[in-house]
Amino acid sequence: MTKQEFRLKHDGFEGPLDLLLDLIENEKLEISQISLAKVTDEYIKYVRSLAKMDPEQLAEFLVVAAQLMLIKSKSLLPDLKLEADEEVGIEELQKRLAEYKKIKDLAKEIKNLENKKLRIFTKEAYLGIDPIFYPPKKTTVLVIKEIFTAFLDSIPKIEKLAEEKIKRIISLEEKINHIRSFMQEAVEGAFSQIIKGAKGKVEIIVSFLAILELAKQKFLELGQEKSFGEIKIHKKAKDSVTI
Numbered sequence: 001m002t003k004q005e006f007r008l009k010h011d012g013f014e015g016p017l018d019l020l021l022d023l024i025e026n027e028k029l030e031i032s033q034i035s036l037a038k039v040t041d042e043y044i045k046y047v048r049s050l051a052k053m054d055p056e057q058l059a060e061f062l063v064v065a066a067q068l069m070l071i072k073s074k075s076l077l078p079d080l081k082l083e084a085d086e087e088v089g090i091e092e093l094q095k096r097l098a099e100y101k102k103i104k105d106l107a108k109e110i111k112n113l114e115n116k117k118l119r120i121f122t123k124e125a126y127l128g129i130d131p132i133f134y135p136p137k138k139t140t141v142l143v144i145k146e147i148f149t150a151f152l153d154s155i156p157k158i159e160k161l162a163e164e165k166i167k168r169i170i171s172l173e174e175k176i177n178h179i180r181s182f183m184q185e186a187v188e189g190a191f192s193q194i195i196k197g198a199k200g201k202v203e204i205i206v207s208f209l210a211i212l213e214l215a216k217q218k219f220l221e222l223g224q225e226k227s228f229g230e231i232k233i234h235k236k237a238k239d240s241v242t243i
Helices: 003-008 016-026 033-038 040-048 055-076 084-115 141-154 172-184 201-216
Strands: 188-190 220-224 231-235
Touching: 016 033, 016 040, 016 055, 016 084, 033 040, 033 055, 033 084, 040 055, 055 084, 055 201, 172 201, 201 220
Parallel strands: none
Antiparallel strands: 188 231, 220 231
16 A cells, blocks of 8 residues: 555544455455554554544544554564453454454445345335235234344443553654664663563563664664574664654
């Protein structure tokens, strides 16, 4: 997806799943954890542009963004162990996205039928006659009551969700700037120094993503003598990258 195409659809998404499905379909990918990890960066770019959006609507986009960051972190760190509720959240996102795709596909089919202008015509002899209810012979008031009650019971109940305070998590940009400042005073260091004092595994993951990004930008060189050993960080001689 080019930047120009992305701007053209900037205000055309009805919700987070609509945006996510559009990104996956543009990349011609099947709905999976791999595809979700691939489109995470484009999704985050869009969410950043929603600063002036209604808080409740913005919260929906942020919830999906958090799940996508978790999926991307898991793809970069295969040995990362997730909590049970985090695993369930990832599975539910995939299922919701798959169901949403089915609904959108069906909506297109209905639209096509409408465009064909298919209509139902009745006999003129019935015009002006009041409609009369003709139930099946064995239908009773009790049967109708039971069916109607079962229908009402199947409607989801409105439940008030428990309120949770949103914790501030350090952003990837903040961590990148922190590491750049750290490496201004030292030519080399270690990943353990970067994550010293980290508050939880989320900050550790963000720190890891930050050094990968800086290595991609050719600001750092990374080295590791053995599997699961200390990650050595070396600052390149010339810093030509700006954030």
